[in-house]
Amino acid sequence: MPPAERRNFLVSxxxxxxxxxxxxxxVPAIAYLFGPVKSRTKVEDWVDVADIAKLPIGEPSEILFQxxxxxxWKVVDEKVSAWVVRENEExxxxxxxxxxxxxxxxSWIKDKIEFLCPCHVSTFSVDGKVTAGPAPRPLDRYASRVxxxxxxxGPVERSxx
Amino acid sequence: MRSILDWVDSRTGLVSGVxxxxxxxIPASSGWHQVLGSVAVFGFLVQFFTGVLLALNYAPTAxxxxxxxxxxxxxxxxxxxxxQLHHWGASIMIVVVVxxxxxxxxxxxxxxPREATWLVGVVLLLLTLGYGLTGYLLPWDNRAYWGTVxxxxxxxAAPVLGKYIQQLVGVENGVVGSVTFARFYAIxxxxxxxxxxxxxxxxxxxxxxxxxxxxxGDEVLPKKKFFPxxxxxxxxxxxxxxxxxxxxAIAVRVPLGQMANPTDTTxxxxxxxxxxxxxxLLKLFEGPLEILGTVILxxxxxxxxxxxxxxxxxxxxxxxxxxxxxxxxxxxxxxxxALTYAAVSSSHDTPxxxxxxxxxxxxxxxxxxxxxxxxxxxxxxxxTDAAKLYLKxxxxxxxxxxxxGGKLGPGLNGVSFTRDAAWLEGxxxxxxxxxxxxxxxxxxxxxxxxxxMVKWMLALPPL
Numbered sequence: 001m002p003p004a005e006r007r008n009f010l011v012s013x014x015x016x017x018x019x020x021x022x023x024x025x026x027v028p029a030i031a032y033l034f035g036p037v038k039s040r041t042k043v044e045d046w047v048d049v050a051d052i053a054k055l056p057i058g059e060p061s062e063i064l065f066q067x068x069x070x071x072x073w074k075v076v077d078e079k080v081s082a083w084v085v086r087e088n089e090e091x092x093x094x095x096x097x098x099x100x101x102x103x104x105x106x107s108w109i110k111d112k113i114e115f116l117c118p119c120h121v122s123t124f125s126v127d128g129k130v131t132a133g134p135a136p137r138p139l140d141r142y143a144s145r146v147x148x149x150x151x152x153x154g155p156v157e158r159s160x161x
Numbered sequence: 162m163r164s165i166l167d168w169v170d171s172r173t174g175l176v177s178g179v180x181x182x183x184x185x186x187i188p189a190s191s192g193w194h195q196v197l198g199s200v201a202v203f204g205f206l207v208q209f210f211t212g213v214l215l216a217l218n219y220a221p222t223a224x225x226x227x228x229x230x231x232x233x234x235x236x237x238x239x240x241x242x243x244x245q246l247h248h249w250g251a252s253i254m255i256v257v258v259v260x261x262x263x264x265x266x267x268x269x270x271x272x273x274p275r276e277a278t279w280l281v282g283v284v285l286l287l288l289t290l291g292y293g294l295t296g297y298l299l300p301w302d303n304r305a306y307w308g309t310v311x312x313x314x315x316x317x318a319a320p321v322l323g324k325y326i327q328q329l330v331g332v333e334n335g336v337v338g339s340v341t342f343a344r345f346y347a348i349x350x351x352x353x354x355x356x357x358x359x360x361x362x363x364x365x366x367x368x369x370x371x372x373x374x375x376x377x378g379d380e381v382l383p384k385k386k387f388f389p390x391x392x393x394x395x396x397x398x399x400x401x402x403x404x405x406x407x408x409x410a411i412a413v414r415v416p417l418g419q420m421a422n423p424t425d426t427t428x429x430x431x432x433x434x435x436x437x438x439x440x441x442l443l444k445l446f447e448g449p450l451e452i453l454g455t456v457i458l459x460x461x462x463x464x465x466x467x468x469x470x471x472x473x474x475x476x477x478x479x480x481x482x483x484x485x486x487x488x489x490x491x492x493x494x495x496x497x498x499a500l501t502y503a504a505v506s507s508s509h510d511t512p513x514x515x516x517x518x519x520x521x522x523x524x525x526x527x528x529x530x531x532x533x534x535x536x537x538x539x540x541x542x543x544x545t546d547a548a549k550l551y552l553k554x555x556x557x558x559x560x561x562x563x564x565x566g567g568k569l570g571p572g573l574n575g576v577s578f579t580r581d582a583a584w585l586e587g588x589x590x591x592x593x594x595x596x597x598x599x600x601x602x603x604x605x606x607x608x609x610x611x612x613x614m615v616k617w618m619l620a621l622p623p624l
Contacts, residue, residue, distance in 0.1 A: 025207075
């Protein structure tokens with residue numbers, strides 16, 4: 001092999017082998033950082049939070065409840081809150097208090113009949129729709145159902161906006 | 162592109178620095194025997210990279226460490242591979258560093274003016290062993306815990322300094338615990354890596370300062386450039402190492418044992434393979450001589466390594482004439498090999514050391530409905546409920562139903578021939594009262610569950 005050709009071969013081999021090694025480490029690293037976590041622990045999705053009969057119709061009630069959540073390698077018992085609105089005798093929906101702008105907790109202002117986020121003054125109507133401020137979409141809702149007069153809440157579902 | 166490189170170079174000198182590095186002149190005799198230093202740097206980079214990735218999902222506290230590692234192995238995508246790469250990377254790192262040192266020793270490259278390069282290299286070898294020692298504890302399984310108990314006891318045996326060393330690594334009254342764990346973790350990830358990086362830089366600068374070691378006769382031959390030929394040879398060696406590492410990481414499973422259990426009296430601690438010779442050496446020295454094996458001989462070996470360039474100060478010789486050096490290497494290799502072989506062949510794996518927490522036992526995959534079919538093809542509801550509870554409580558870890566489960570406790574098929582409902586219920590509540598000395602823990606189940614469980618037990622047909 002003439003010297004120039006030989007040099008080219010060596011240089012390409014260096015880059016080629018180096019490229020293979022880098023890719024072989026990059027691919028599992030990307031999978032490790034961005035791939036799904038196959039959780040082997042299952043926790044009950046639905047939690048009893050209140051008797052429907054005890055809630056007023058049409059007005060949000062703040063309800064605190066305990067929920068189990070898989071947190072990495074642990075299962076934690078945590079307290080969470082929901083604004084539960086009873087629509088009629090047997091139907092409810094439940095809003096997650098986290099403002100859809102930057103996550104501050106929105107609370108119900110009874111006098112103004114709206115939810116207010118104190119951080120950047122986003123306001124939401126009783127059904128969670130944005131009425132003012134920078135929030136980009138309605139408040140998220142918990143999955144909810146009523147079983148034998150008990151309100152049960154499930155995971156939070158992201159609202160469309 | 163050109164102008165960007167020019168800008169970077171005019172402001173930093175980086176580009177011309179790299180060129181200078183690559184175009185350095187090396188002796189005519191340089192070649193394949195000098196690739197191992199680069200391979201060691203590659204090994205360090207692999208450990209650094211995989212170590213950082215592991216740390217992103219790892220809880221560095223005693224106890225929780227175990228569960229987070231289990232999470233990495235079993236739940237995180239690619240976690241098993243990253244952990245295996247880090248584990249086998251450590252072993253390969255030791256092999257490469259030792260081979261690098263052996264090559265330098267046989268060729269006599271430590272001679273004047275390269276004594277300092279050798280000394281820094283010996284410190285780097287010790288740091289590499291330090292990673293092995295501290296990293297061994299971090300999975301916090303039985304192997305890690307008991308291995309560290311032995312290692313820290315050995316440190317404690319050092320005359321005068323022993324108790325201070327133990328204090329420094331957080332071992333109080335011989336107990337390995339949370340403080341030990343924190344110290345080992347801090348040493349492994351905070352102290353050793355910066356020290357290693359600094360010493361690698363110094364080591365490489367020293368190599369550059371004195372040039373790659375020539376052989377007698379090189380002075381009359383024209384010099385070569387480092388790039389591309391030597392870089393190519395280094396890259397090929399790195400690639401071979403990389404293939405071995407990935408093959409091992411994919412094919413050879415590293416078990417995660419049971420969580421560290423200080424009360425386990427059946428566990429036989431063993432160090433990693435490269436420390437096995439030391440483990441075996443200790444068996445040769447008993448009583449008052451023990452300190453020879455634990456402290457004196459290892460210390461003398463390290464001191465001897467440091468003294469090598471000051472003992473052998475003759476002129477450089479052709480490698481083929483360095484028979485004494487080759488003899489010493491061969492003698493050490495045979496000694497190390499024999500001790501390691503003796504340690505391996507004398508070991509008897511105990512059941513707990515064979516346990517692998519990341520292997521899913523077949524019974525863990527059982528569905529309650531299938532298990533309930535032990536009673537009847539169309540399993541009644543109570544049987545399904547009981548089977549569900551039976552699986553949830555982990556009963557099959559010890560007991561067998563229809564051939565599935567462990568053998569620590571009695572098999573349960575046909576239990577109705579020897580026991581009645583009252584006995585079973587009583588035994589669930591207070592096992593010690595009904596069969597003294599049993600390992601069975603008490604289960605105070607609420608009445609409906611207890612009833613279903615006992616009914617199901619009695620309905621299990623004999624096999």
